[in-house]
Amino acid sequence: SVSGGVDDDLTGLRVAVSTGGTREPLDPVRFLGNRSSGRQGAEIAAAAARRGARVTLVAASVDDGVLDEVSRHPRVSVVRAETAAELGDAMTDAAGDADVVMMVAAVADYRPAEVSDRKLRKEDGPLASITLVPNDDILAGLAAARRDGQTVVGFAAETVDGPAEMLERARRKRERKGVDLLVVNEVGWSTGFGAGENAVAVIGADGEVVVEASGSKAVVADAVWDAIASARGIR
Numbered sequence: 001s002v003s004g005g006v007d008d009d010l011t012g013l014r015v016a017v018s019t020g021g022t023r024e025p026l027d028p029v030r031f032l033g034n035r036s037s038g039r040q041g042a043e044i045a046a047a048a049a050r051r052g053a054r055v056t057l058v059a060a061s062v063d064d065g066v067l068d069e070v071s072r073h074p075r076v077s078v079v080r081a082e083t084a085a086e087l088g089d090a091m092t093d094a095a096g097d098a099d100v101v102m103m104v105a106a107v108a109d110y111r112p113a114e115v116s117d118r119k120l121r122k123e124d125g126p127l128a129s130i131t132l133v134p135n136d137d138i139l140a141g142l143a144a145a146r147r148d149g150q151t152v153v154g155f156a157a158e159t160v161d162g163p164a165e166m167l168e169r170a171r172r173k174r175e176r177k178g179v180d181l182l183v184v185n186e187v188g189w190s191t192g193f194g195a196g197e198n199a200v201a202v203i204g205a206d207g208e209v210v211v212e213a214s215g216s217k218a219v220v221a222d223a224v225w226d227a228i229a230s231a232r233g234i235r
């Protein structure tokens with residue numbers, strides 16, 4: 001079968017995908033967040049739906065414009081989440097009957113230990129530091145709860161000095177998370193997050209690179225589904 005996702009090879013597959021970046025509130029008007037636009041995850045959801053899958057897309061602080069097209073697809077339902085805890089609950093729900101579970105979202109590793117219910121003010125005195133507590137690892141939890149026949153996929157955006165370091169980090173991260181496949185891409189101040197193009201490698205269960213792809217986020221999305229389809233024996 002040809003690669004490139006032109007056919008309906010994912011028909012009947014149920015998919016749960018997270019995208020965007022979580023926001024951890026500090027007070028009613030401030031949060032700790034990250035630069036993830038949610039575009040790559042939206043393209044992954046759109047590609048799966050186009051190839052026949054039914055998709056739940058859990059989106060954390062993604063601009064409406066990014067979700068506009070994918071949310072119109074009849075086989076896609078979009079669920080909104082804000083914090084890591086909300087995203088974790090939504091993904092655990094969606095994973096219940098999913099064949100493929102994919103965490104593309106950039107999840108905050110920490111959240112403020114205390115959330116002020118009114119705006120923090122300078123007149124309260126200088127804010128010298130913010131105490132943080134770790135968030136649960138959603139992906140590791142989903143992988144540990146994996147059912148027979150379920151494929152769990154992680155994403156890692158790494159700042160690295162070169163491709164060798166990127167692959168080494170990706171291999172370790174795939175093992176640490178206990179996932180079937182880990183998609184890795186390099187990010188920097190101006191690459192990856194928010195950019196129109198992306199370049200990824202998909203690491204398989206033996207630590208080998210099963211797919212490499214670069215180009216538009218739509219092209220990368222189809223390549224990721226090619227890797228998942230082949231891991232599931234669909235192609």
Ligand code: CTP
Binds near residue numbers: 084104154157
């Ligand atoms: N992830 C998650 N829950 C978290 C943190 C990360 O589910 N609390 C998921 C992300 O959605 C992604 C994968 O784990 O699919 C890798 O995220 P990454 O931040 O690269 O991994 P970490 O284990 O947080 O490692 P690092 O110290 O490099 O941030």
Ligand code: CA
Binds near residue numbers: 108
């Ligand atoms: Ca992290």
